[in-house]
Amino acid sequence: MIVTEKKDLQTIRTLLKNRNNIIIVGCSECAAACQTGGSAQVKEMAEHLADKNILATISIESPCDKRTAMRDIRRIQEEMENAEVLVALTCGSGVQALSEVTGKPVIAALDTNFLGMVERLGKFYERCSHCGDCMLNETAELCPVTLCPKGIRNGPCEGITGTQCEVFPDRECVWNRIHERLKERGQADLFLRFHEAQDWGTSHLPREVIWERK
Ligand code: SF4
Ligand code: SF4
Secondary structure (H helix, E strand, O other): OEEEEEOOHHHHHHHOOOOOEEEEEEEOOHHHHOOOOOHHHHHHHHHHOOOOEEEEEEEEOOOOOHHHHHHHHHHHHHHHHHOOEEEEEOOHHHHHHHHHHHOOOEEEOEEEEEEEEEEEOOEEEEOOOOOOOOOHHHOOOOOHHHHOOOOOOOOOOOOOEOOEOOOOOOOEOHHHHHHHHHHHOOOHHHHHOOOOOOOHHHHOOOOOOOOOOO
16 A cells, blocks of 8 residues: 655645645545545545635545546546646655646645555555565565665675664664574575675666556
């Protein structure tokens, strides 16, 4: 899930200066689960902006998906034609999809933080930095690219203190955890395997995945 946080309202107000005809767009998937862009937050934003002319509010299933964005926006076609600006309670991908689909300026009302593992609502953890060269099959499903603050692919580093991380002494070094887990599984030999450096030639931004439909 994409984890987002709300920008402060004053920032949104500043960006809306001299703009009046507004549509507020929420996301009923990730941002709803983060309680940053669900229908309750769309309503809250509309109340905060009550001094403006809110032409419509809408929650889109996946605003980052241009197909669902286009489909749902048809429901408010007339209001969209008259809108000066959209306020998007979505991730950055959603903001850009809405801009492409509507051709309107879109204000990003959220900050997009990371791809999160969910423990429960309000507890989200970054576990994958989408490096494009997944090594989890060799590291007992612990991602050093993300869990090591230096992103070291062949660890531990020289700074390890006992079992603890040099950078965050209150945390166990992920490479120690990997070693322990591999040992428990009788796969300690995997720990000695050398992992090639990240090939930035293939993982630079922006990335695309394109395949032909069969
Ligand atoms: S190695 Fe880590 S950052 Fe890379 S794809 Fe796998 S989980 Fe994600
Ligand atoms: S001690 Fe371990 S987790 Fe900490 S920076 Fe070094 S390798 Fe990474």
